[in-house]
Amino acid sequence: MPEPMLSLAGVNTHIAQYHILHGVDLEVPRGSLTMLLGRNGAGKTTCLRTIMGLWRASAGSLRIDGQDTTRVPTPEVAQLGVAYVPENMGIFAGLTVRENVLLAARAGEPDAKRLEWIFGLFPAMQKFWSSVAGNLSGGQKQMLAVARAIVEPRKLLLVDEPTKGLAPAIIANMVEAFRELKRTDTTLLVVEQNFNFARSLGDRVAVMDSGRIVHTGRMDALAADAGLQTKLLGLSLDTHQ
Amino acid sequence: MALALVPVIALASLPLVGSLPTWVTLTVAGLAMGMMIFMMASGLTLVFGLMDVLNFAHGIFIAVGAYGAASVLTRMSAQMQAESLASDLTAMVPAVLAAIALAGVLGWFFERVLIRPVYGDHLKQILITMGGLIVFEQLIHVVWGPDIIPLPRPGTITGSFILGEAAIERYRVLAVIVGLAVFAAMWLLLNRTRIGLLVRAGVENPEMVESLGYRIKRLFVGVFVAGSGLAGLGGAMWAMYQEQVNAQMGAQVLVMIFIVVIIGGLGSVGGCFIGALLVGLLANYTGYLAPKLALGSNILLMVLVLLWRPRGLFPIGKA
Amino acid sequence: MLHRLLSADFPRSRVLTAVLIVILVGLAAAPFIFPGTRSLNVAAKVAVFVLLVASYDLLLGYTGIVSFAHTMFFGIGGYGVGIAMAKLGPGWGALALGIVAALALSLAIALAIGLLSLRVRAIFFAMITLAVASFFQILASQMSPLTGGEDGLSFRLPELLRGRLVAYYVVFGVALAAFLALLRVVNSPFGRVLLSIRENEFRSEAIGYRIVTYRTVANCLAALGATVAGILYAIWLRYTGPDTTLSFSIMIDILLMVVIGGMGTMYGSVLGATLFVVAQNYLQDLMKLASDGLAGIPLLPNLLHPDRWLLWLGVLFILCVYYFPTGIVGRLRK
Numbered sequence: 001m002p003e004p005m006l007s008l009a010g011v012n013t014h015i016a017q018y019h020i021l022h023g024v025d026l027e028v029p030r031g032s033l034t035m036l037l038g039r040n041g042a043g044k045t046t047c048l049r050t051i052m053g054l055w056r057a058s059a060g061s062l063r064i065d066g067q068d069t070t071r072v073p074t075p076e077v078a079q080l081g082v083a084y085v086p087e088n089m090g091i092f093a094g095l096t097v098r099e100n101v102l103l104a105a106r107a108g109e110p111d112a113k114r115l116e117w118i119f120g121l122f123p124a125m126q127k128f129w130s131s132v133a134g135n136l137s138g139g140q141k142q143m144l145a146v147a148r149a150i151v152e153p154r155k156l157l158l159v160d161e162p163t164k165g166l167a168p169a170i171i172a173n174m175v176e177a178f179r180e181l182k183r184t185d186t187t188l189l190v191v192e193q194n195f196n197f198a199r200s201l202g203d204r205v206a207v208m209d210s211g212r213i214v215h216t217g218r219m220d221a222l223a224a225d226a227g228l229q230t231k232l233l234g235l236s237l238d239t240h241q
Numbered sequence: 242m243a244l245a246l247v248p249v250i251a252l253a254s255l256p257l258v259g260s261l262p263t264w265v266t267l268t269v270a271g272l273a274m275g276m277m278i279f280m281m282a283s284g285l286t287l288v289f290g291l292m293d294v295l296n297f298a299h300g301i302f303i304a305v306g307a308y309g310a311a312s313v314l315t316r317m318s319a320q321m322q323a324e325s326l327a328s329d330l331t332a333m334v335p336a337v338l339a340a341i342a343l344a345g346v347l348g349w350f351f352e353r354v355l356i357r358p359v360y361g362d363h364l365k366q367i368l369i370t371m372g373g374l375i376v377f378e379q380l381i382h383v384v385w386g387p388d389i390i391p392l393p394r395p396g397t398i399t400g401s402f403i404l405g406e407a408a409i410e411r412y413r414v415l416a417v418i419v420g421l422a423v424f425a426a427m428w429l430l431l432n433r434t435r436i437g438l439l440v441r442a443g444v445e446n447p448e449m450v451e452s453l454g455y456r457i458k459r460l461f462v463g464v465f466v467a468g469s470g471l472a473g474l475g476g477a478m479w480a481m482y483q484e485q486v487n488a489q490m491g492a493q494v495l496v497m498i499f500i501v502v503i504i505g506g507l508g509s510v511g512g513c514f515i516g517a518l519l520v521g522l523l524a525n526y527t528g529y530l531a532p533k534l535a536l537g538s539n540i541l542l543m544v545l546v547l548l549w550r551p552r553g554l555f556p557i558g559k560a
Numbered sequence: 561m562l563h564r565l566l567s568a569d570f571p572r573s574r575v576l577t578a579v580l581i582v583i584l585v586g587l588a589a590a591p592f593i594f595p596g597t598r599s600l601n602v603a604a605k606v607a608v609f610v611l612l613v614a615s616y617d618l619l620l621g622y623t624g625i626v627s628f629a630h631t632m633f634f635g636i637g638g639y640g641v642g643i644a645m646a647k648l649g650p651g652w653g654a655l656a657l658g659i660v661a662a663l664a665l666s667l668a669i670a671l672a673i674g675l676l677s678l679r680v681r682a683i684f685f686a687m688i689t690l691a692v693a694s695f696f697q698i699l700a701s702q703m704s705p706l707t708g709g710e711d712g713l714s715f716r717l718p719e720l721l722r723g724r725l726v727a728y729y730v731v732f733g734v735a736l737a738a739f740l741a742l743l744r745v746v747n748s749p750f751g752r753v754l755l756s757i758r759e760n761e762f763r764s765e766a767i768g769y770r771i772v773t774y775r776t777v778a779n780c781l782a783a784l785g786a787t788v789a790g791i792l793y794a795i796w797l798r799y800t801g802p803d804t805t806l807s808f809s810i811m812i813d814i815l816l817m818v819v820i821g822g823m824g825t826m827y828g829s830v831l832g833a834t835l836f837v838v839a840q841n842y843l844q845d846l847m848k849l850a851s852d853g854l855a856g857i858p859l860l861p862n863l864l865h866p867d868r869w870l871l872w873l874g875v876l877f878i879l880c881v882y883y884f885p886t887g888i889v890g891r892l893r894k
Contacts, residue, residue: 075456086452094445095442102438295686363683367626367686368877369878379868380871499687499690536702537699540694
C-alpha cells in the first residue's frame with residue numbers, strides 16, 4: 001500500500017493554556033476525499049491549522065507525502081504542495097479577485113488552461129474578475145477561496161467548512177466543483193458540518209470529539225448506519241443539515 | 242468621500258483667510274509641510290500595518306537622516322554658493338542619499354537587534370523601542386555633538402518667486418515635487434509589482450500569505466528598512482526646511498506623525514498621504530487665523546476624524 | 561504590625577531589605593544626615609519620584625498597560641497647587657481647593673481615558689495617551705495668563721509650610737503613606753485580579769471579570785497617585801512649570817526607573833527612583849572626571865561625557881527589558 005498522503009500520529013496541540021488536540025491519529029490515503037466531521041469545538045479547525053503549521057504540535061508527528069513536517073513552518077508546508085482554505089476564507093478584501101488569484105499562483109502568471117478549467121467550475125468568477133474582493137457576496141468569496149487553492153496543481157487540499165452559510169444553489173455548484181477536483185490527482189481533507197454535502201462527496205470519513213479521532217472508515221459505511229451517526233454526531237443525517 | 246476632504250478644507254479656508262495671495266502662500270506651505278510629514282510617516286504606517294510593530298523610536302530615523310544630510314551639506318558649502326541649480330544639486334542629491342542610506346542602515350540594525358526578539362509582544366515592543374529612542378538620541382549627541390547645527394539652504398532654492406501677488410517659497414515647491422514623486426513611486430510599487438501585492442496582502446492577513454507559500458518574514462526587514470529610509474529622507478527635507486538640525490527633531494514631530502497615521506488608518510499609505518496633507522494644511526491655516534489654536538489643531542482634527550471614522554479614513558480590513 | 565503595614569508584601573531578600581532600610585532611614589533623617597540644600601533637594605525629589613514611579617508600576621507592572629499620560633497627571637497635581645497659590649493667595653483654603661480640584665480633574669480624565677480607550681489595543685492606547693498628554697502640554701504652555709506659560713508659576717505657600725523642615729516632612733510623610741497605600745492595593749483581591757488579567761486576559765474574562773472595569777480603576781488609582789506626587793513636588797519647589805512636570809523626558813525617566821528597578825514589585829520603584837535621582841545629581845560629577853581624564857582619545861570622552869549619562873541608563877534599560885524584566889529587585893530576590 002502506498003504511503004498515505006497525510007498522516008498524523010499522536011498529535012497534541014496546545015494553544016496558550018488550552019490543550020485542544022489530545023493525540024490525534026489520522027491517515028488520509030492518496031487521491032481520496034476524506035471528510036472530517038464532529039461537533040463544534042471538537043478540534044477540527046485546530047487539526048487543519050496544525051497540519052498547515054500555523055499552530056505547532058506540542059507532541060506527536062506529522063507526515064505529508066512521506067516528509068516529516070512536524071516542525072516545518074507554514075510557508076514551507078505550502079511549498080510542498082499543500083493548499084489551505086480556512087473557515088473565514090482568508091481572501092484579501094482589499095485586492096481584486098484577479099490579484100487574489102495571481103498571488104496564489106506561485107509560478108507567476110496562472111496557466112491559461114488551468115484558469116479556463118477554473119472558470120468552468122465557477123462560471124460566475126469571470127464576471128467579477130476585476131472586482132475588489134471585499135465587495136463580493138459570501139458565496140462568491142467562497143468560490144474565490146477555493147479557486148485560489150487550485151490555481152496550480154496541489155498535492156493536498158485542506159478545506160474548512162466550504163459550505164458554511166451558503167445558499168443551496170451555491171452549495172450545488174460547490175458539490176460539482178469538488179466532484180471535478182476528485183477526478184484530478186489531488187488528495188482532499190475537508191471539514192464539514194453539512195452531512196449531506198459530506199455524504200455525497202466523501203470517500204472516507206473521520207469523526208472527531210474532544211480533540212481525538214473517535215471513528216474512521218468508509219463514508220458509505222457510516223452513511224448506512226443511522227445508529228452510528230447519532231452516536232458520533234449527536235444527530236441523525238436528516239437533521240444534520 | 243474622504244478624498245474630498247483636502248480640497249474641501251483648502252477651499253473652505255479661502256473665505257476665512259480673505260485674501261487670495263495669502264491663501265495661495267498658506268496652501269503651498271501647508272502642502273509642502275504635508276508632503277514632508279507624509280515622507281516621515283509613511284514608513285511607520287506600513288511597518289505597523291504589515292508587521293504589527295509600532296516603533297516609538299521612529300523619530301530617530303528622522304533625526305539621523307537630518308544629521309546625515311547636514312554632514313554632507315556642510316562639507317559642500319562651496320557647491321552651494323555657486324548660484325547654479327546643477328551645482329546645488331550636486332550638493333543636495335548626495336546629502337539626501339546619505340540621509341536615506343544612514344537611516345536605512347540604522348533601520349536594519351533596529352529590526353534585527355531590537356525588534357525581532359520581541360515580535361508579537363506589544364508591551365515589550367513599546368518598551369524596547371523607547372529604550373532604543375533613549376540610547377540612540379544620546380548616540381547622536383556622541384557622534385555629532387550636543388549643539389544645534391545650522392544648515393544653510395542651497396542658493397537656487399532659497400527665497401520666493403512671485404505668482405500674481407502671492408509669494409511662493411521655492412523650497413516649498415521642491416518639497417511638494419519630491420513628496421508627490423515619493424507617493425507616486427510608492428503607489429506604483431504597491432499596486433503594480435508582485436512585492437507590492439505581497440505587502441498589501443500581508444497588511445491584511447499575514448497568516449494567509451504564509452499559507453500561500455511566501456516567507457513573509459523576509460519581507461519585514463525590507464519594509465522596515467525602506468520605511469526608515471523614507472523617514473530619513475523626510476528628516477533631511479525637514480532639516481533643510483528648518484535650516485537647522487537638532488537631536489530632538491524626531492521627537493518634536495513624532496506626535497504629529499502618530500496623529501497622521503491614526504487619521505489615515507493604520508497600514509494605509511493613501512490614508513497617510515491624505516492625513517498628512519490635512520494636518521499640514523490645517524496647521525498653516527490655523528497658524529494664520531487662530532495662532533493659539535494652531536499647536537493643538539491636529540489633535541482636535543484627530544478627535545473629529547475618529548468620531549466620524551473610528552478606524553481612520555481608509556482602514557485596512559484586518560482579518 | 562509590620563505585616564499589616566507592608567500588606568504582607570515583604571522584600572523577600574536580605575540585600576533588598578538592607579537597601580530599603582538604608583533608603584528609608586536616609587530619607588527620614590535627611591535634614592540631619594545630609595546638610596545643605598542640594599542634598600535635601602535630592603531627598604525630596606527621591607520621595608516624590610518614588611510615589612510617581614510606584615503609581616506607574618501599578619499601571620505597567622501589575623495591570624500591564626503602557627500609558628504616556630502619567631506626566632500629565634503629575635502636572636495636574638503641580639498646576640493645581642500652583643494656580644491656586646498664585647491666583648488665590650497663600651492660604652490654607654486655597655491650597656485645599658487646589659488639591660481637591662487637581663484630584664478631581666485627574667480622576668475625571670483618567671475615567672474618560674479608561675472608558676474610551678482601554679478597549680483598544682495596547683499600541684493604540686499608548687498613542688492616544690501620548691496625544692492627550694501632548695495636548696495638555698500645549699494647553700499649559702499656551703494659557704499663559706493662567707498657567708504662566710513656558711515660565712511656569714512661582715508662588716508662596718501658607719505660613720506653616722514655608723519652613724524647609726516642615727515642608728520636607730510633609731512631602732516625605734505623605735509620599736510614604738501613599739506608597740504604603742499602593743502596596744495595600746496591589747496585595748488586595750483587586751490587585752490579584754489585576755495580575756490575573758495581565759497573565760491571561762481570556763481566562764479572566766471567561767471567569768467573569770469585566771476587564772475594562774478593572775483596568776479603568778487601576779488607571780484612576782495610578783492617576784491619583786501621580787497627582788499626589790505632583791502636589792507634593794509643587795509644595796517642595798514652590799514652583800510649577802512645564803519642564804518640571806509635563807515634559808516627555810520625565811516620562812522617559814519614569815520608564816527607566818520602573819523597568820530598571822523592577823516592574824510589578826513596588827519596591828522596584830523605590831530602588832529605581834533612588835538610583836536615578838542620585839545618579840542624576842552625583843553620577844554626572846563622576847563621569848566628568850572620567851571624561852576629562854580621557855580627553856585626547858576620539859569618541860571615548862564623548863561617550864563618558866556627563867551629559868550622556870542617559871545613554872548608559874538606556875542601555876541598562878534595554879538589557880532589563882530583555883533579560884531582567886523584574887529588574888534589580890527581581891535579581892536580588894533570586
